[in-house]
Amino acid sequence: MQNQIAAFLERVEQCESLVELNTVVAELRHIFQVDHVVYHSVNSQGDPYALATYGQDWAEYYECEELYRVDPVVLGAFQRFHPYNWKSLDWEKKPARRFFQEAQDGGVGNQGVSVPVRGPHGEFALFSISHTCSDEVWARFLDTHMPNLLLIGHYIHASIRALEFPEVDGNYIVLSPRETDALRLLGAGLNRGRAAERLKISEHTLRVYIESARSKLNASNTTHAVAKAMARGLISI
Amino acid sequence: MQNQIAAFLERVEQCESLVELNTVVAELRHIFQVDHVVYHSVNSQGDPYALATYGQDWAEYYECEELYRVDPVVLGAFQRFHPYNWKSLDWEKKPARRFFQEAQDGGVGNQGVSVPVRGPHGEFALFSISHTCSDEVWARFLDTHMPNLLLIGHYIHASIRALEFPEVDGNYIVLSPRETDALRLLGAGLNRGRAAERLKISEHTLRVYIESARSKLNASNTTHAVAKAMARGLISI
């Protein structure tokens, strides 16, 4: 089994198109003997991408009704780090119960597990597996495969990133150390006065850095500059 | 070997204190037969945490001189997702070359690999392993252990989170749709007037959203709020 998974990861890594990736990922159903496998970006914008083995009816219904706003799996993803069993989520609320029923009818299955995947540039995606079985069988499955799921989710994400951004270094922007310092402190909530104090320079000098960073980043104001710098991975707060 | 690693992951998961975790992680040196193992949070705020087997001299020097500002390993981490070989970084610039030399003298080793780890709440950490050996030997090591390193980094992070925040749901932040809209537009460079126009609401109403988002995020100003929201994956520009 572990060999099968290692081979699968390698295949994912070597995919040369999203279509190919799609078919490779769908094969996981056979490897794990489960009903469905899903990878989709949760992020509101950027690269909306979904790759699912669900029936088209359910997928379309989910999309049209914007069920991600109600789906406990998605909502729970924001606060979790490790792969989590769907059973551990809060299904008590009325909309959640309704959603669960509809998902069942849509063929999703009564058991599921999801892996949150966070990338640079704020990408956020979910890799999930769902199945129909008893709690005991499912618990055993999770016990064996939690680490594998984490790996698979990350490898799929990495592959998609590689396919979508082949030339990462094409439009590189380099901020000087002082510019970086300035944006980092501003992003951390300091105003110009305090940031200048912290860097032991005059506020005027600090302003020069902000403005040069702003012009490099083609940003219209400080907030924009900080946001762009974060999105490009030039700073982190 | 894979059994050893599975056992290690389990031990990490069951650690009941940071001290214990520290010793457990240090044992990785023996499992992998490498010089050093490091886990440290890169984030400026939140929970500055470091766990390293480096000599104290180097660690203190690094800290005092703020070498993270120059360290290509840290700078490269911001835009990477997958574990990356230190050799793949840009060591051409003068400060980088100097840093490399100093790190060598500090006993870090000439080879290394790092795993970026991103959590909810905007945590960002690096798990790294360094060693002294030839490129060929190192390449073989990476070939075998890349997936393991990813797992280990994530499990350590999860363990630290569990120890530091036993009550995960205490400090979770949810922005309302309008608050999200507001921060996204501000992060995209619009000023309040234009953002309000875009959302077809009065500027005053927009201001209310900004302030409620600011208070939820515990941010001192708009820039801070946008930065925090981005770091947490609540918005993306």
Add this chain to the structure above:
DNA sequence: ACCACACTCGCTATTTCCGGTGAGTTTACT
């Protein structure tokens, strides 16, 4: 039925930021 919260609107004073114009020293690449 009530409470909490999301959504919508307005005014004023104070603080902070933006844009434009300067100049001088040191460091680094070619």
Add this chain to the structure above:
DNA sequence: AGTAAACTCACCGGAAATAGCGAGTGTGGT
């Protein structure tokens, strides 16, 4: 050895954001 870029400092007027006081509606959960 020359050029480019980073780093440091200063002034001023106008634009924008923050802080402080408000009020009213609609929805969802206990």
